[in-house]
Amino acid sequence: MDREPLKLGPADLVREEILALRAYHVPAATGMVKLDAMENPYRLPEPLREEIGRCVSTLAINRYPDPAAPELKTCLRETFAIPEECDVLLGNGSDEIIQIATHALARPGAVMIAPEPSFVMYKMDAVVARMRYVGVPLNDDFALDIGRFLAAIEEHRPALVFVAYPNNPTGNLLAEDAVASIIEATPGLVVIDEAYHAFAEKTFMTRLGEFPNLMVMRTLSKLGLAGVRLGYAAARPEWIRELDKLRPPYNVSVLAQFVGERLLAHINVLQRQAERIKADRAALFGRLRDLKGIEAYPSDANFILVRVPSAEATDARLKERRILVKNLHGTHPLLANCLRLTVGTPGENDLLLAAMAESL
Ligand code: PMP
Secondary structure, eight states: OOOOOOOOOOHHSSHHHTTOOOOOOOOOTSEEESSSSOOOOOOOOOOHHHHHHHHHTSOOSSSSSOOOOOHHHHHHHHHHHHOTTEEEEEEHHHHHHHHHHHHHOTTTTTTEEEEEEOOOOHHHHHHHOOEEEEEEETTTSSSHHHHHHHHHHHOOOOOOEEEEEOTTTTTTOOOOHHHHHHHHHHHSEEEETTGGGGOOOOOOOGGGGOOOOOOEEEESIIIITTOOOOOOOEEEEHHHHHHHTOOOOOOHHHHHHHHHHHHHHTTTHHHHHHHHHHHHHHHHHHHHHSSSTTTOOOSSSSSSEOOOOHHHHHHHHHTTEEEEEEEOOTTTTGGGTEEEEEEEHHHHHHHHHHHHHHOO
């Protein structure tokens, strides 16, 4: 008699720590005012879109991309003043660079440290790479508790530290001196994640020469190319050489390389949009502060964190008004009743404020 061979399912075969993970949730956004994902709300000017459209038709998409992407790297170096002595790593979004650095440094027993709350993918990638993750809580006002952070470095001797600068989801820039002392004290690699650099006045890019264990990572997503998926990191060649071995060779497509290059040639367009968003952030912040019952936290990014009496009630009212924001309640004790609001167009910000006011 034929017997069915014994089959094992995902519950038997997938690693336990992955079975226990929750997937990064992206809610459906059709027809919504989308203020949940820190996107730039502005499209490109029509002539630039047409130019890109025309050129895309000439690209050889039957060929794999050049994995070294020399033209794109040259454009990035020139546009963002990447120090000459550093090499550049390209990612399919900076998400991929976080993954690459984590996997490269996940020797058995190795530790990753990051402030908390911060970008959730640091911890998620640590779990997947079987790296031990240690989160160091920020103070109640979301400033670094530098004594506690340095003590954690001393105790755990991390191979990898992530500091988002400005921080997501709190929006603030952690104190530069404190971050510098973290880089100095860390025995391993420190990645300063400058995803929101376009909206902040500060950077560690100019300080790469001071620290042999520093990597500065950025993305073009928040500047207006979230759909293209292009992130980059700069560090000393000996770091990039090793990390580059983990990069899938064709991770940045022909289309992404081309669009990246074209837009870097027109970076002033994106920078003007970022300036606009910064001005609108100031206006939105002032008006949020005027609403009774809301605490709005100062931001150096393109979003504002607020605390409301009931995040659930406010989020529900916003959804009724077809406005999507990020409800952070329950994700970390410091974020009780917090919502993260991406700065939209002035019209979108008006809709948001009106719905927030109704919900209080
Ligand atoms: N770092 C931080 C701090 C972020 O908030 C994000 C996106 N939310 C990323 C990295 C990843 O962005 P991307 O993959 O689009 O470059």
